[in-house]
Amino acid sequence: MDAQQLKGHLDLLLLATLEHGPRYGGQIIADVQASTGGYFSLREGTLYPALHRLEKAGWISGEFQVLPRGGSPVKVYTLTPSGHSELREQRQRYERFSGAVRGVIGGGA
Numbered sequence: 001m002d003a004q005q006l007k008g009h010l011d012l013l014l015l016a017t018l019e020h021g022p023r024y025g026g027q028i029i030a031d032v033q034a035s036t037g038g039y040f041s042l043r044e045g046t047l048y049p050a051l052h053r054l055e056k057a058g059w060i061s062g063e064f065q066v067l068p069r070g071g072s073p074v075k076v077y078t079l080t081p082s083g084h085s086e087l088r089e090q091r092q093r094y095e096r097f098s099g100a101v102r103g104v105i106g107g108g109a
C-alpha cells in the first residue's frame with residue numbers, strides 16, 4: 001500500500017464505503033480491504049482521525065450502538081445528506097484526475 005495514494009483518497013474511500021449503509025470502524029476496515037483486494041489495509045490510527053474529521057465536516061454522523069452480538073457499544077457511522085453530495089463531488093474530481101493521469105501515461109479509458 002502506498003501511504004501517499006491513500007492519503008489523497010481516504011475521504012473518498014470512506015464516504016463510498018458508508019454509501020452502502022451504516023458501518024462501525026472494524027467493518028469499514030474490512031470493507032475497504034475486501035473492496036480493494038487487500039491493496040488498502042487501514043489502521044485504526046489512520047481510520048479514526050479521518051472519521052472524526054468527516055464527522056466534524058458534517059459528511060457523516062456517528063452514534064453509539066450495541067451490536068446484535070452484544071458487548072460494548074460501538075460507534076456506528078452513517079453518511080449524511082451532505083455526505084452524499086460530497087461523495088458525488090469527490091467522485092467527479094477523482095474521475096477528472098484519473099482521466100488526466102491516463103492521458104499522460106496511456107492505457108486508455
